[in-house]
Amino acid sequence: MSDQEDDIILSELDDEELVQQMFDDLYDGLKEEIAESVNILLERGWAPYRVLTEALVGGMKIVGDDFRDGILFVPEVLLAANAMKGGMAILKPLLAETGAPRVGKMVIGTVKGDIHDIGKNLVAMMMEGAGFEVVDLGINNAVEAYLEAMDAEDPDILGMSALLTTTMPYMKVVIDTLIEKQRRDDIIVLVGGAPLNEEFGKAIGADAYCRDAAVAVETAKTLVARKHNQGVGA
Numbered sequence: 235m236s237d238q239e240d241d242i243i244l245s246e247l248d249d250e251e252l253v254q255q256m257f258d259d260l261y262d263g264l265k266e267e268i269a270e271s272v273n274i275l276l277e278r279g280w281a282p283y284r285v286l287t288e289a290l291v292g293g294m295k296i297v298g299d300d301f302r303d304g305i306l307f308v309p310e311v312l313l314a315a316n317a318m319k320g321g322m323a324i325l326k327p328l329l330a331e332t333g334a335p336r337v338g339k340m341v342i343g344t345v346k347g348d349i350h351d352i353g354k355n356l357v358a359m360m361m362e363g364a365g366f367e368v369v370d371l372g373i374n375n376a377v378e379a380y381l382e383a384m385d386a387e388d389p390d391i392l393g394m395s396a397l398l399t400t401t402m403p404y405m406k407v408v409i410d411t412l413i414e415k416q417r418r419d420d421i422i423v424l425v426g427g428a429p430l431n432e433e434f435g436k437a438i439g440a441d442a443y444c445r446d447a448a449v450a451v452e453t454a455k456t457l458v459a460r461k462h463n464q465g466v467g468a
């Protein structure tokens with residue numbers, strides 16, 4: 235195989251071909267290529283949010299499906315995740331640049347036992363872009379970490395992410411602890427992650443389940459506005 239024949243000049247592909255190529259590159263964990271393609275799409279006038287959802291999240295969906303079906307394994311998925319993060323790093327400042335006024339503050343973290351952070355990072359990025367101040371606690375958070383952050387940051391919203399059926403029940407542990415400590419009413423709790431659904435969100439006592447980052451932003455805006463109005467009226 236000659237390198238020359240195989241070399242694809244990304245900038246010579248049209249938009250559709252480039253997005254397809256990005257799906258392949260994400261699948262193969264090619265971080266530099268993903269970064270280059272993200273920059274090409276931005277130069278062509280694509281909005282950062284469109285690059286994120288159509289190219290990166292779209293590509294990650296294929297990785298996720300093949301992981302589920304046993305075609306890809308953890309090492310490959312880690313590489314893909316790393317490539318995705320490379321693309322997200324370019325988009326992050328652009329998404330945050332909207333100049334939106336500060337709407338509220340969110341503490342967000344993946345729950346104990348769970349190290350998935352791509353979706354959480356995406357929510358954090360989109361929330362920042364929408365004018366929220368975001369404190370990201372990272373992965374594998376025990377209830378104490380959420381409580382400490384609530385003390386230190388006084389957020390409007392607590393966001394929890396879980397990607398495993400074995401870790402999602404931990405969200406209830408956190409919410410139950412908030413109730414026990416009589417702190418549940420002080421905060422809006424949003425939950426998300428692929429295995430969750432609306433019913434689960436309700437069952438554990440969250441204010442809302444959000445299926446993606448865009449819904450998270452809209453829900454957060456609505457609930458924070460409601461909270462502030464109630465505060466004024468009270």
Ligand code: B12
Binds near residue numbers: 294342347349353426
């Ligand atoms: C990438 C990945 C990994 C990577 C994670 C890298 C990283 N830095 O995150 C690695 C390789 C480390 C990994 C490990 C494992 N994984 Co994994 N992983 C995935 C995969 C393929 C993609 C997840 C992802 O990033 N999706 C893309 C993002 C954008 O989507 P998202 O996370 O859903 O987030 C969106 C929404 O859910 C929502 N959201 C998410 N969080 C939040 C939070 C809030 C507050 C709100 C409002 C919204 C919100 O908004 C986000 C943006 O739109 C999924 C497959 C899948 N279909 O989800 C499996 C998957 C989650 N993993 C799975 C498994 C089994 C594992 C392992 C146990 C594998 C193993 N044998 O070791 C380990 C567990 C490690 C651990 N203790 O956590 C299973 C879980 C099955 C189950 N029923 O529990 C899945 C579903 C794959 C499968 N079908 O088998 N994984």
